[in-house]
Amino acid sequence: MKFPHLRRSRRSLQWRVTLAGAALVVLTLGAAGAYFVAGVGRDAAAGVGRDLVALGVIGAAGVALAALAGYAAAAGAARSLGALTEAAHQLAAGQLDYRVQAQDSRETQELAQAFNRMAASVRDVVRDLSLERGKLTAVLNTMADGVVVIDGAGRIVLVNHAAEQILNLTGGEALGRRCSEVIRDYSVQHLVTRCASEGAVQHGEVEMAQWGAKYLSVITTPLAEHGDSSVLLTMHDLTRIRQVETTRREFVSNVSHELRGPLAAVKGLVESLESGALKDKKRAKDFLRRINSDVDRMAAMVDELMELSRLESEQAGLELTPLDLRPLVAELQEAHRQQAEKKKIALDVTLPERLPRVRGDEEKLRQVLSNLLHNAFKFTSKRGHILLSAHAENGSVRLRVRDTGMGIPRKHLPHVFERFYKVDRSRHSEGFGLGLAIVKHVVQAHGGAIDAESVEGQGTTFTVTLPAAADNARES
Secondary structure, three states: OOOHHHHHHHHHHHHHHHHHHHHHHHHHHHHHHHHHHHHHHHHOOOOHHHHHHHHHHHHHHHHHHHHHHHHHHHHHHHHHHHHHHHHHHHHHOOOOOOOOOOOOOHHHHHHHHHHHHHHHHHHHHHHHHHHHHHHHHHHHHHOOOEEEEEOOOOEEEEEOHHHHHHOOOOOOOOOOOEHHHHOOOHHHHHHHHHHHHHOOOEEEEEEEHHHOOEEEEEEEEEOOOOOOOOEEEEEEEOHHHHHHHHHHHHHHHHHHHHHHHHHHHHHHHHHHHHOOHHHOHHHHHHHHHHHHHHHHHHHHHHHHHHHHHHHHOOOOOOOOEEEOHHHHHHHHHHHOHHHHHHHOOEEEEEOOOOOOOEEEOHHHHHHHHHHHHHHHHHOOOOOOEEEEEEEEEOOEEEEEEEEOOOOOOOOOHHHOOOOOOOOOOOOOOOOOOOHHHHHHHHHHHOOOEEEEEEEOOOEEEEEEEEEEOOOHHHHO
């Protein structure tokens, strides 16, 4: 940074000091001339030579003193202004703690003190501004709502982390770019334009299909100062709320659909009994059996819903203990042997000789594997193959149930763990679409994970990953 004013001040001071020295020389010569005239009047003949010598000595001395005084004064002033210039450079470079050393003369001391006070004030102001900016940045980056500031030219000058997540941006990617290039949504652009032109707050709810059907509540606020048309854009993500509302509506619809069939059947059978079928013992007994079956079906659905609710609210009360999975797998193999023979399906089990124990609830894990095997048998045709295997991997135990059944279409695969989800709703099924949802929550309650892989027409594989028990290391 240049400081021309300081250089001009230093040159002006040097000229003033030089002129003062010249004036001193003139005064000295004038005094010598007066002395010479007086001396000629008293003794013109005798003292001419002596007075000329004295005049020369006095004049030379005056010139020397004037030169020395001017040089000393100019040098001191130059040092003072040089120190101020250096201090100004340091201050401009960000060295806010740099100070000017006090000089000899009173004027330069006062100037140095004034400069130091100014530097201290600048330092305090800058530090206060930095502190406030840090607080503002921390607040913006911890907000759940997205914040974007758009200047009068339509360019983004500020964006917080929440806005980057909502808009699928990486750090600093949007800064300096036009808002229309970053947010390609007509509804949002319309709100920003109206806010800038009318100078009034605008509000709206928009669905942004650009990023996977996100629902946003958008507020645009004018930041007009001195004719500027800057806009503050605030975005609140409503996607999760909409998903919960959709899930709740689907839940009510699914429960109503699942209950409607058994209730209608029970009502029809009861009306038949009331109409005279009760007198026919054979028919009445059959009707009562069917009523009992439908009631059991509804009770089973209610029980599954209650269990799923407890799992989702983390109130299932699991009894986690170190558990050896081999006896459990052998028990399940024996329990499904008759079903495998009846459907002519090969059920194989593959376990390593040394399988680490897992920390789990035996009854809940039995329910998980039973459900997966039940699905495998239900969707595998005769002479198919089902394989239940397990192996240790990176401190975990992986259980796999693989079948050669009809498989799951690709579009349905991401939804198989949702409540009441059925791949083929056109066919009547004894299930409610809750089994895999319960399996998922039981596995997650154990600190594990479950995923599904399938190729339509070739089969499906469910993989359950459970953390190994901590005492395995001590036993080995």
